[in-house]
Amino acid sequence: MTTLEDPMDIPISESAQVLIAIDEHDRDVKQSVLAYLAWHSGQVLTADAQLDAETRAEIIDDYCLTGKARLLNLDGFTDNNHRTLYASSLRTQVRQAQSALMPICYLDVEAILSELILPRTAEDGISVRLPDTIEAAGLGFNNYDEFRQAYYRLGQHLITTPKTALFMLQKYQKEFLNIADPHIEELSQFHRVKPEWYIVNTPCHTERDFTQVSYASDVGKLVKIRGQVVERGDVRAILSHVAFRCVTKTEYDEICGSIMLVEQNDEENQLMKPHQCDVCGGKQFNKLDSSESRTEALQRIVLQEEVLDGESKSIMVETRGTLVNKVQPGSTVEVTGIVSLEALSKNNLVCTQFVSAKSITETSSQDTDVSLTPTDREEIANFVDSASMEERMQIIIDSWTGQIHASEDIKKTIILQNCTAASDSKFGHRRGIHILLVGDPGTAKTKFLLASTQLNPGSRYIDASTTTAAGLTGGCDRVEDMYTGKSQWALVPGALGLTAAAGTCSVDELNLYKGDLGDFNTALETGEVPVTKIIKGTIPTPCSVLAGANPAGKDSNRKKFQKGIDTPYANQIGFDHTQLQRFDVILIMEDEADVENDEKIALSMLFDVTEEDEDAVKIKESRIPITFIQKYLAVAREQDVKLTKEASKYIAKNHASKRDSAEGDDDLRSHRSVGSIMRLTMAVARFDMKSRATLEHVKYAESILANSLQERDPGVIDGGANEEDRTRSKYIESFLLDFLKERSLEAITSGGLKGYPTDSEVHLELVKKWRADSMNGKMPQDTEVKARLMKLAGAHPHLDSRGDGTYSYIEME
Numbered sequence: 001m002t003t004l005e006d007p008m009d010i011p012i013s014e015s016a017q018v019l020i021a022i023d024e025h026d027r028d029v030k031q032s033v034l035a036y037l038a039w040h041s042g043q044v045l046t047a048d049a050q051l052d053a054e055t056r057a058e059i060i061d062d063y064c065l066t067g068k069a070r071l072l073n074l075d076g077f078t079d080n081n082h083r084t085l086y087a088s089s090l091r092t093q094v095r096q097a098q099s100a101l102m103p104i105c106y107l108d109v110e111a112i113l114s115e116l117i118l119p120r121t122a123e124d125g126i127s128v129r130l131p132d133t134i135e136a137a138g139l140g141f142n143n144y145d146e147f148r149q150a151y152y153r154l155g156q157h158l159i160t161t162p163k164t165a166l167f168m169l170q171k172y173q174k175e176f177l178n179i180a181d182p183h184i185e186e187l188s189q190f191h192r193v194k195p196e197w198y199i200v201n202t203p204c205h206t207e208r209d210f211t212q213v214s215y216a217s218d219v220g221k222l223v224k225i226r227g228q229v230v231e232r233g234d235v236r237a238i239l240s241h242v243a244f245r246c247v248t249k250t251e252y253d254e255i256c257g258s259i260m261l262v263e264q265n266d267e268e269n270q271l272m273k274p275h276q277c278d279v280c281g282g283k284q285f286n287k288l289d290s291s292e293s294r295t296e297a298l299q300r301i302v303l304q305e306e307v308l309d310g311e312s313k314s315i316m317v318e319t320r321g322t323l324v325n326k327v328q329p330g331s332t333v334e335v336t337g338i339v340s341l342e343a344l345s346k347n348n349l350v351c352t353q354f355v356s357a358k359s360i361t362e363t364s365s366q367d368t369d370v371s372l373t374p375t376d377r378e379e380i381a382n383f384v385d386s387a388s389m390e391e392r393m394q395i396i397i398d399s400w401t402g403q404i405h406a407s408e409d410i411k412k413t414i415i416l417q418n419c420t421a422a423s424d425s426k427f428g429h430r431r432g433i434h435i436l437l438v439g440d441p442g443t444a445k446t447k448f449l450l451a452s453t454q455l456n457p458g459s460r461y462i463d464a465s466t467t468t469a470a471g472l473t474g475g476c477d478r479v480e481d482m483y484t485g486k487s488q489w490a491l492v493p494g495a496l497g498l499t500a501a502a503g504t505c506s507v508d509e510l511n512l513y514k515g516d517l518g519d520f521n522t523a524l525e526t527g528e529v530p531v532t533k534i535i536k537g538t539i540p541t542p543c544s545v546l547a548g549a550n551p552a553g554k555d556s557n558r559k560k561f562q563k564g565i566d567t568p569y570a571n572q573i574g575f576d577h578t579q580l581q582r583f584d585v586i587l588i589m590e591d592e593a594d595v596e597n598d599e600k601i602a603l604s605m606l607f608d609v610t611e612e613d614e615d616a617v618k619i620k621e622s623r624i625p626i627t628f629i630q631k632y633l634a635v636a637r638e639q640d641v642k643l644t645k646e647a648s649k650y651i652a653k654n655h656a657s658k659r660d661s662a663e664g665d666d667d668l669r670s671h672r673s674v675g676s677i678m679r680l681t682m683a684v685a686r687f688d689m690k691s692r693a694t695l696e697h698v699k700y701a702e703s704i705l706a707n708s709l710q711e712r713d714p715g716v717i718d719g720g721a722n723e724e725d726r727t728r729s730k731y732i733e734s735f736l737l738d739f740l741k742e743r744s745l746e747a748i749t750s751g752g753l754k755g756y757p758t759d760s761e762v763h764l765e766l767v768k769k770w771r772a773d774s775m776n777g778k779m780p781q782d783t784e785v786k787a788r789l790m791k792l793a794g795a796h797p798h799l800d801s802r803g804d805g806t807y808s809y810i811e812m813e
Contacts, residue, residue, distance in 0.1 A: 026164065030139060032154035033168040034130060035147050036107075039118065040064075040090045041180040047127040053182055057091035059125075064088055067117035074114070076373055082200040082359070083108050087117065090180035094195075100187060102322055103177075103195045109222075110201045112155035118148050131175055158199055159206060162222045162338050162358070169197055194296070196321045199358040202336050210305045210313040213353055218339045225355060226334050226363070227303030228498045230314065231490060235299045235324050239264055243292035244274050248282020256280040259288070270346055299324035300354075303335065304498070316354040326360050330474075330497035330540050332458055334361045363458075363500070370457060370634040379628070380635050389688040389700070396632070399623035401451050403607065404444050405600045406589065409704050410437065413585050414448060416704070417544050418455045419636045419686040420502060421679035430527050431501075432544035433679050434582060436510075438551060438573050439589025440560040445548035449506035452546050454626050455633055458500025459543075463508050469515035470494055472507070473529045474539040491537045496523050499543035502637055507545060511552035517579055524582040547583070549573070560591065584676035586709040636686040643681065643693045650695055651677055673710065677701055732780055735766055736788060740799060740809040747808070756806035759786040 038044050042056030051059075068087040071077050085093055086108035094103035111117055122128075122144035130140050141147040157165045173195055178185040184193055199222060208223045241263050246256040258279040264272050276283050297320060304314045317335050319326065327333050336359045341351035383392065397411040404411075417433040437445045453459040462472065470477055474494035499505040507513075513520075523529045523541040531537050551560060552574030573580070580586060643651075655674050680701040685693035705711050743757045757765075763785040770779055793801040799809050 025161070026168075027139075028150075028153065029157050029161065029164050030168050030172075031141075031150040032157055033165060033172060034134065034139060035141070035151035036112075036154050037090075037169070037172055037176040038128070038130060038147075039151060040088075040093075040105075041176040042089060042091070043130065043176060043179050044126050044128065046179065047129065048125055053091060053180060057089035057180065060089035061092055063119060064117060067119075068111065070116040071111055071114050074116075075375060077110065077114075078373075080201070082106055082198070082361075083111060086111060086200065090177060094177070094181055094184065098322075100184075101193055103184070103193070104322060105195055105197050107154075107158060107197060107199045108201045109155050109158050109199060109206075110203055112152060112158075113203065115152045118151060120148075131179075133175070134172070159202070159222045161220070162199065163220065166197055166358075170195075194321070197358070199336050206336075210303075210315050213315060213339060213355070214313070216339075216341075216353060219341060219353070221339060222336065222358070223339055223355065224334065224336045225303065225315070225317075226332070227305050227315070228332050228500075229301050229327050229329050230304045230498065231302040231492065232327070232329050233300040235297055237295045238298040238320070239293050240296050241294035242271065243288040244285040245288055246274075246277040246280060246282050246284065247286050248277060248280055248284045250280055256282055259292070260285070261294070296320050297324045301327065303333070316352075317357050318354055319357045319360065323357055323360055327362055328540065329491065330493040332363045332500045334363055335359075370630050372631055372634060376631050377635065380632055383632070384689050389684075393687065395624060396629055400455070400626065400629055401448070402623065403604045404447055404451070405597055405604060406444050406448070407587070407707070409707050410448060410587055410589070412704055413587065413680075414452050414504075414546060415455070415633070416680060416683040416687060416701075417504060417546065418452070418459075418633050419683040420544060421682040421686075422641055430525075430542070430675075431679075432524075432527065432542060433584050433683060434524050434545045435547070436580070436583040436586045437546070437548045437589060438586065440591035441550060443589035443591050445589060446508055449508050449546055449548050452504050452506050455630060456500070456503045457630070458503030459506065460495060460499050460503070461506040461508065462495040464547075465509040465512035465514075467495070467513070467515075469519060472496060472513070472515060473519040473523050473541065475531055476534045489534050491531060491535050491539065493539045496520075496541040496543060496545070497529070497539040499541075501540075501542040504544045504546050507547045509549065510547045511549040511574055517575075521579055521582050549575075580709075581670065581672055584679055585705060587707070588709060633687075636689060639686045639689060639691055641682045641685045641691055641693050643678070644695070647681065647693055647695050647698050650698055651681070676710070677705065680705065728775075728778070731775065732766065732785075732788060733792070735769055736762065736785075736792060737796070737799070737809065739765055740807055741811075744809040748810075756802060756808045758805050759789050759807070762789065762807070 040060060042051075042053065042060050045051055045056045045059060064087040068079075068083065072079055085096060085104075086106040090105060093105050094100070097103040119126075126144065128141040128144055128147040129135070134140070141150065154165065174188075177193075177195060187193055202222060202224050206222055206224045208218065208225055210225065210227070212218070213223065213225065241261045244260050244262060246258045246260065248256050250256055256277055256279055258277055260274045260278065262272050262274050271287075274285055277285075299319050301317050301319065302314050303317055317337065318340075335355060335357050337355040337357040340354055340356045342354055344350050344352065387395065393412055393415065396415060397408060400415070401411055413435055417435055420431045421433060422431060437448060439445055450461055453461050464472060469475060470492060472494045474492060474497045476489050477492045478489055495507070496505050519529050524545055527540065527542040529539045529541055531539060551572045651674065655671075655677075677698070681693050681698045684697040684700050685691075688697065690697070739762060740757065743754075746754045747756050760782065763780070763782045766780055766785060789799075789807055790801065792799050793807065798811050799807065802808055
């Protein structure tokens, strides 16, 4: 007699176990998705027939806002626009969308995982019943606690199996959106309504650098990456679902004619066709016109990782729907998306990784790369309260570059540069502060440029001696098409365009730059570079620039400033005045022997290889960490600063006074200097954490500018003569007038015994006087004296050319 085995004793194959696990997981994802949709749509309130959709939405909004308040009370959680939209009903989210046909709904992963959004217990009026059609399929909840736990598991599903979660959301969204807002159901009768789901605010453990993404261990999972957009492709259309018509003939010799909509698999890299007709079981199909299929906009961008060692990696990001055209080349972005694979060719098992974006946040004009918690802000506030502005500046520069023994004005100016100023659209005032460090070799210019990149994660360093115009400012370049792999022309930003708006681009060896400085000047002045060759466009360059250069003029010696010669430093730099004018601050760094300072420099160079003593330990302990300095400057940049009327009047009056005291056009300072002192003053106020830039801030800025080349010799910066040339010219003109006045008086009183002087006689007497006074500089030549006499004769009311080669000076009564 054969005995029947107990079904529980029959072994289950490994493949069957996997399928069962998949089914159980899919069911759990469905439950989580249905809990989310039921709550945010207001389905949980439909038991009360007297509540309409609008009232239900208002109640859900209140519940969500209360839950968000509980979340924000915890340390480490901050508010943002995406979190505010998530913490609301689907009706509210849909009504906030720009287009009713493409409503955007938000999934805040951190908030869902917090288990704080829903009430702990079911309050009066809340029911966990689902629509009858869904419960008829065996889906539902036995009680509120089961419903609540399913809701919170959605956060984990979005991280580990985001494609499944999004598929389930798209599967059930229509019914719940109609419950949330009946207007959508009415609209869908005439138009295709395609909701989009943005996944936002993922926890920190989802953050990846580009190297980690390349390991392919996160394929199919949700990650968060940061980088700069170095390339943006054209917007294309992709078929997400393709329509096929069954052309199989039935037993009555008629074509079936039914239409099947087949979802396409992005990773297959080929058209997916139906296996058989759901109506007749046939397998003959014709692909229908694209109007019958479902399409969505697609755009690919290339992100470059922000690193300071020059070994930056890049990765492709695919955006769809409302995410296309959301960012510009050069902008810094944070992308939350799914790591996906694309086969190199048809039927090829070798793939490249890319990230399918589910939300994008531009961070170019923000400091989101510097994470600021409430505790950080409290520590910064305590630091501000504990020390004066000057004391705080001293602590920061000592901690940041205490090991570099150079002028503290340089350090202070770079710190203020990283505070930036406020832009002004009316007069086109830029926010960026541009600094030029010009000095002898070995004066730590490069060290300052590299140290500057530590102050802001959005900053970068570039060596101008090894780059091209396209590498520095940007331009047209041939790149591989991101869709076809073919070569094409594209607009590619350079280092200036790739630097964050609030960051600083450190440009070293500017004197060795072989490209055209015209675009560089335009970038500094206007904050953008127009490109008109091959492809027309504009590359934004709103960042600040810290440039370093050695003297490169013909009178400089081995890239060092020559002292004790006629040529001033401004001319030894080697840049013309149009280039010098673009910089707010030009600082000179000279290599001079100084026993005390030289000893400090040597000890600093040996510090890390010298055994520690108590003094060394104290120095290290007294320094605040660079991360704190980054956060301090990030908070400083948040200050919305305005000049007080007293400060504005002081700047204007001081500027007018300096122009009035100029001895001529060669000594006249440009109105550009007003913008420079304004930007530096507003940066000082930001550093001081003040919203009002006062007279105190102006004078602090003036004290730093006092040693700049602009203040030491403003005329030469604006294209006029330098101070030495102006002094020489004034000396010569004064001698000519005095000498001619004296000789003309002698000629008149002598009764013709003494004649009027010729230009050659004037020159000889001038040379004698020049030598007697031990004047420095180039000695006047005969041709120069003749030219000056002719100019004076045409301009001076008392000096006249007599026509016989002589000159007279006669004052008429």
